Amino acid sequence: MLKVIGAKSIDDLFLDIKSRHQPKSFNIPSGLSEFEVLERVRGIASKNDARLVSFLGAGFYDHYVPEAVTALTSRAEFYTAYTPYQPESSQGILQALYEYQSMIATLTNMDVVNASLYDGGTALYEAMMMAIRINRRKKIVMDGGVSPIYRKIIRSYTSNLDIEFKETPIVHGRADREAIKNILDDKTSAIILQNPNFFGSIDDHTDIIKQAHKLGILVIESVYPISLGILKTPGEMDADIVTGEGQSLGLSLNFGGPYLGFMATKEKYIRKMPGRIVGQTEDKNGRRCFVNTLQAREQHIRREKATSNICTNVALCAIQAAIFMSLLGKQGLKDLAQLNLDKAEFARKTLEKIEGVEVKRSSPTFNEFTICLPKKAKDVVEKMVQKGFAAGFPLSRYYPEMENYLLVAVTEKRTKDEIVLFANNLEGALCS
Amino acid sequence: MGNEEEYLYTKDHEWVCFEDSIAFVGVADYAQNALGDITFIEFPEIGAEVEQFEQFASVESVKAASDIFSPISGKIIEANQDLASAPELINKSCYEKGWISKIDPSDLDEKDNLMTFEDYSKFLEGLDT
Amino acid sequence: MQLIFEKSVPERKGFQVPKSDVSMKATIPGAYIRKIDCLWPEVSELDVVRHFTRLSNLNYSLDANFYPLGSCTMKYNPKFTEKAASIKGFANLHPVLPQLDGSLVQGGLEVLFEMDQLLSEITGMDNFTMQPLAGAHGELTGVMLMAAYHRAKGNKKKYIIIPDSAHGTNPASATIAGYDIVSVPTDKNGVLSLKDFEAKITDELAGVMLTSPNTLGIFNSNIDKIADAVHKVDGLMYYDGANLNALLGRARPGDLGFDIVHINLHKTFATPHGGGGPGAGPVGVKKSLSKFLPISRVIKKDDHTYALDYNYPESIGYVAPFYGNFSVILKAYAYILMLGKEGLREISDHAVLNANYIMARLKKYYDLPFDRTCMHECVFSASKQEKNGVHANDIAKFLIDKGFHPPTVYFPLIVKEAIMIEPTETESKQEMDPFIEAMIEAAQLSESHPDQFKDFPKNTPVSRPDEVKAAKDIICNHFLKK
Incomplete structure (x- = not known):
């Protein structure tokens, strides 16, 4: 190919880049094999905790992907x-x-x-x-x-x-x-x-x-x-x-x-x-x-x-x-929406029974709702993480005056058992 | 209208002709040819005041969009509604049926800033080389 | 081919929504309920699978076709990076988890931090943000950084210089960020002339947006001098990373005098382009601009853990909801780890070799407006062929019939009938030669039978579409047909 081009070496093709333009450093580690990279990435992934039972939403939802x-x-x-x-x-x-x-x-x-x-x-x-x-x-x-x-x-x-x-x-x-x-x-x-x-x-x-x-x-x-x-x-x-x-x-x-x-x-x-x-x-x-x-x-x-x-x-x-x-189709969309609504309603009713938890119900909600806790939501959420739950989004992150408020999302992926267990653990977290 | 040899032109390939003190404006053959099949015209607002060489409309083809600059200052009094449903009239008849707007001119001395057909033809020859 | 809607059969289902396990049927007051049905198709899973598999077969793609689309860097996307992105610990990670407890996402933060370090070293910058979601988004972020810099210094800046050969995204990005544009012409050598350039510099210059090598595939040796001139009026140099492929390991924008860069991970670092996106456009800056970078930023603490830091009062704020297109960043990370120092350097070697090879073989047949050694891409003009009525687009359609994705045509705008070829480093001589032969055949056919071109392509699922009709009688929603 160099012969067709009429160049002696690949370096000849880079003559527009003068010596003063050359990198001051290029300190990148040496390459790895595909296998080694994947092992490394898996190792890094294991430092994440993706096992929490999630009630997190805030605009981004844990729905099932067929x-x-x-x-x-x-x-x-x-x-x-x-x-x-x-x-x-x-x-x-x-x-x-x-x-x-x-x-x-x-x-x-x-x-x-x-x-x-x-x-x-x-x-x-x-x-x-x-x-x-x-x-x-x-x-x-x-x-x-x-x-x-x-x-x-x-x-x-x-x-x-x-x-x-x-x-x-x-x-x-x-x-x-x-x-x-x-x-x-x-x-x-x-x-x-x-x-x-x-x-x-x-x-x-x-x-x-x-x-x-x-x-x-x-x-x-x-x-x-x-x-x-x-x-x-x-x-x-x-x-x-x-x-x-x-x-x-x-x-x-x-x-x-x-x-x-x-x-x-x-x-x-x-x-x-x-x-x-x-x-x-x-x-x-x-x-x-x-x-x-x-x-x-x-x-x-x-x-x-x-x-x-x-x-x-x-x-x-x-x-x-x-x-x-296309997979969901006309009826599937209705069914999925209804299922989200039902489960969220069930969760809302279940959480409402916990002493000290106040559910804000001034208007209807879909699959996410706001609850008021007797303590700082951020502290409660940290405790819930220890118990294996991503309990929701503490609203104080963006609304400093809403320190005790938690935004809870419930998608079709949350089972009845998970919701009940979530409520029990929340009750525990509020008592301790 | 109809005899482009009596029109006046801009270097952006717009033309103007006068009928009973009303100015008709449009784009010249060179511009319609460069744009290709015209698919849409964005008209100025009726009643708007426009300055000479100020943008007052735009035309779109599939692969290009071009601003249209007014050859003369004045008030926009009418837009060619035929172009809304048949923008291709600019391609087919740019000097007559494809006129874009009527303007009530505010300063006829501005004609001095425009090219005659003869000057414009020479200007086009210069572009081709 | 039928539309999926035309395959719809009442009550057919493609996916079984699970039965409810809660004894609750919630209702919402009628005022809040939709009355008009959503008309998603009613099809089975097999219907859906057949439909989209058949649709996919109608495309040319990098995996099946040589794809020398100039400026787009369509290099091979190694398969293992897809695997990396699908690892569960990443794919299911909720973006607000760090708000609950930073320890839950240490892996995610590590990737972001490491990429900041790697990209900084590769480009010669000091800090990167991973937030921008595409190249143009990176440009906008970059111009916003310029604006923040000038605002903080009390500079009164009004305009940005952009060469006439630039990508359309450059002037569009600068405009929506609130600046005027001043265009500078390309000289007969295919670069910005220093003299023309200096004539446009005033105290009101906010900055300059350049790509290097430029869109003609030429590296401007005066680039550092241009940077000096811009810095004299406290302007900033912005590097559009679209063509970074040509410089990897050979030169770094940071060393050339650029203050801000964006990188198209979907070009330079081989993440697949997805038929139009998603991409990712991380932005790097020199130290003097770091404090303006978007929040959040990832920091490494003394105990070697990672954390999100929002405490940058001069930051331009959020440019994306979270940390960028994370899974794209992850693929690029895996790619960089695999190539390493030597592999990265080989990219530019082979990309430039391949482009020069194509240029050398085709310049007898096509007009070469700037006849000099090119970098990673070469730009021809179909001006010879045009004399016979054969345009760049006709040649593109001829190439489609031969099984090649055509080069970029009609860009850069400053070259009449432009044909912009970027083979990339992942193509071999054996893959390029048939393409070159086809280009030669097109040139010869344009002499012997120019009339034949209007019928190409003939072997594709559809022939040339009527684009005028599409723009005049707009139909872009199946349910809104006239």
């Missing part, structure tokens, strides 16, 4: 392909993404969906930027029920931008109508809501949305997909932009990622939407086929005027979710 999801997602024809820039050789990915978009659309009752964003938090940020692009206003109202993690992400991204933020409080676990009414005005671009909210409370935001629309304000809803097996959809409430974390649609918890940010909107806003969109068309012979469409919104064409800087998304996670949603 084996067929993993088996199909592991097909190298999906996972070793690049972005489908050449439609003729990417119909599998494109059709799978089209089906994903359609499934999220019917889940949320929205018109159009993009082919994925990184995660639920960055999707919410993108939705906010999209709203600002649509009505060119600069004020954003965030409901106190929106995940504090997502609120922090949004604040980080906008620290160098001229955007005014207002946050409205929670009353009785839900959006404060009075405060929202007072704060919305014709300068407001969008209001961001979440359902169920971070504390697990369910709401119907139709009234807030109606009011916002009168002032030309867009409404962004962040949702938990599994809950939509039962709950009133953002489309039914007439929300304008819907985002969410799709991890619960067949993805492992993976210590924080990769996850799946989804985004849906009304058809009239499609050109303001960030990210790729797969569209249906026909080939030269009139056969149905799929392509990346409306690419003129995207950074590779519009550069600094693009709707977003996103390029790599999480296509494989979207396909994984599509496989999960």
